[in-house]
Amino acid sequence: MLKSRASVVSLDQRNATRLRVLEQIRSKGSVSRIDIASALETSPATITSATADLISAGLIKEIEGEAQSKSGKRGRPRVLLQLDGQSFLVAGLKVARQMISVILVDFEGNEVTSHKAQLEDARMSPANLISTIRLALEDTCQQVGLSIEHLAGISIGLAGQIDAARNFVHWSSSVTERNIDFNPLIAKELPCPAFVENDANLVAKAEQLFGLGKGLKNFLVVTIEHGVGLGIVLDGRLYRGKRGCGAEFGHTKVQLDGALCQCGQRGCLEAYVGDYALIREMTVTGHADDMQTVSDIHTRANSGDDRATSVLARAGQMFGLGVSNLINLFDPQCIIVSGAQMSFEHLCSAEVMTRIQNGVVNVDAPLPEIKVHHWGDLMWAKGAAAYGIEQVSIQKVKELAANAS
Ligand SMILES: [Zn+2]
Structure with a gap:
């Protein structure tokens, strides 16, 4: 029954539901399927299907909650859903005038480590900027015995006018050139998806999430x-x-x-x-x-x-x-x-x-x-990390859909 129901729902709709479920779990900490269904005003069957997908992608996990019984007697323990914090490591990074700051967080947003590196130049060429970012990331990961290959996503905060949807920098006070598409440089220098965004938007995202x-x-x-x-x-x-x-x-x-x-x-x-x-x-x-x-x-x-x-x-x-x-x-x-x-x-x-x-x-x-x-x-880097977590979630849910189709 679940299957036939899912087949009439488009992939976009299924992805949107999965993301809403993920947001709900993130905001509640731990929550049951039935509570998610009622908060999102969606059928329990749809939530069961979405959570199964998210569990198989390693984004969430089941935990045993407190038993609940109206009579006051001990009932069966409730199954709750929680983010799987260990599943992905995300780097948030801010390029300021004299410094790069980096924070590594797990998928729940908990800080793993942080690092700051002085910059020799306040303005850099795009290639120089990305290799400086790579170096700062390598140093940060090394602090906790990891390599940058362990990262699932990197979020980069820059001052300036940035089209985040396509990693395109119209202008930034940190970059010597205008109108730069950062995607080719990111693909060449960094081991995982990276997301470039205006730094104030990143702080707004962090204020919203945390x-x-x-x-x-x-x-x-x-x-x-x-x-x-x-x-x-x-x-x-x-x-x-x-x-x-x-x-x-x-x-x-x-x-x-x-x-x-x-x-x-x-x-x-x-x-x-x-x-x-x-x-x-x-x-x-x-x-x-x-x-x-x-x-x-x-x-x-x-x-x-x-x-x-x-x-x-x-x-x-x-x-x-x-x-x-x-x-x-x-x-x-x-x-x-x-x-x-x-x-x-x-x-x-x-x-x-x-x-x-x-x-x-x-x-x-x-x-x-x-x-x-x-x-x-670490304000800016934390903001970048919040955006990175959101973007990695979207990416993983899309991969899920691609694998299932
Ligand atoms: Zn101005």
């Missing part, structure tokens, strides 16, 4: 680092735009013919808020002899330096203006401001909140909540 966006349908993630990024989650899905390069919040204009941005245009938000913009502002006024990071500017401001205080305050006002524009456009459930470091308190001050409030169209309802999330150094 962070402050868990359970939310519509939210925005603003990332603060060298530049300013945005991840848009609408109806539970990342929104990337037609060419894969929407959500360029950092390059929305806040000043006509304003400060020069690293993208080559003028007046971008990032040219007032990004790390490099603040350090540049201190430099042109001769205040930056010992200044490397935004934390240095904070230290200077805290010790009473007026110039440092006004540079940070101006960045905060520009940021508030940008965030109020986001609220006017999206009216999200919440906005999560995510950063790796503790150096963006100037963007979350009471003055910035007032600026946001003043810029949002007046309605008789409270503003969306603005949450601040300090992730620590």
